[in-house]
Amino acid sequence: xxxxxxxxxxxxxxxxxxxxxxxxxRRLRACSTLYVLDLDDEIGRFNGGTWPDIPTxxxxxxxxxxxxxxxxxxxxxxxxxxVERTQExxxxxxxxxxxxxxxxxxxxxxxxxxxxxGWTNVEWFEHEQSxxxxxxxxxxxxxxxxxxxxxxxxxxxxxxxxEDLR
Numbered sequence: 332x333x334x335x336x337x338x339x340x341x342x343x344x345x346x347x348x349x350x351x352x353x354x355x356x357r358r359l360r361a362c363s364t365l366y367v368l369d370l371d372d373e374i375g376r377f378n379g380g381t382w383p384d385i386p387t388x389x390x391x392x393x394x395x396x397x398x399x400x401x402x403x404x405x406x407x408x409x410x411x412x413x414v415e416r417t418q419e420x421x422x423x424x425x426x427x428x429x430x431x432x433x434x435x436x437x438x439x440x441x442x443x444x445x446x447x448x449g450w451t452n453v454e455w456f457e458h459e460q461s462x463x464x465x466x467x468x469x470x471x472x473x474x475x476x477x478x479x480x481x482x483x484x485x486x487x488x489x490x491x492x493x494e495d496l497r
Contacts, residue, residue, distance in 0.1 A: 339404035340496045343420050344489065345411045345466070346430030347459035348452050349440035350478050351485065352409035355430070358486040359407060365493060368400065370410025407493065413462060417471045426496055427471055429463070430485075432478035 346352050356369045373396045375382055383392050397416065400408055401423040412420070421427060432440075437456070445451040466472065476488060 339424070340406075340493050341404060341420075341423070341425045342407045342428060342489070342493060342496065343417070343425045344407065344409050344428045344430055344476065345417070345463075345472075346409075346432065346478060347411060347437065347463060348455060349437050349444060350430045350432045351440075351482065352430060354482055355486055355489065356407075356409045358482050359489065362486065363490055365407050365490065366403070366405055367407045368409070370396065370408060370412075373400070407489065411459065411462060414465055414469045414471060417466060418469075421471070426473050428474040428476050428489075428492065429466070429472040430478040431475045434460070436479055 344352065344355070353369055353371070356367045356372075359365050359367045371382075374388060374392050377392045377396050378387070382388075393416070397419065400406065401420065408420075408425070417427060438453075441451045441453040441456070445453075474492060476485060476492075478485060480488075
């Protein structure tokens with residue numbers, strides 16, 4: 332388990348595309364005093380407001396973002412990382428949680444995103460599922476969050492988790 336002290340809480344909530352990370356980050360920013368970051372937003376910010384190509388993201392931008400977040404306290408971070416990067420955050424004191432959503436629900440959400448927003452990144456679905464399987468196999472999750480409830484109930488659960496960690 333990631334080490335957590337009374338003075339600070341550092342929670343890394345992981346999930347694949349359409350698990351609800353960005354929606355939950357927005358909700359928590361609006362209804363709590365938690366400091367909440369979305370890893371994708373930070374990658375864009377560190378890259379001048381645009382999404383980098385994959386090699387630049389992984390080799391240049393992501394290490395800078397992770398160095399910054401490792402130094403932060405009282406933080407809820409949303410994103411997904413491979414085992415090695417997740418281990419780095421755990422070693423830096425992050426508690427890790429999986430936003431757990433069934434494959435059927437994830438596929439439904441991708442279809443909704445495509446219909447409502449005109450885009451989807453479903454082409455990464457199998458890769459992301461493999462990443463989660465690998466993280467599970469390496470026991471990288473300290474906690475599972477049921478990601479199929481309402482946004483409000485999931486956000487409330489995250490806030491309770493943060494309070495329990497304090």
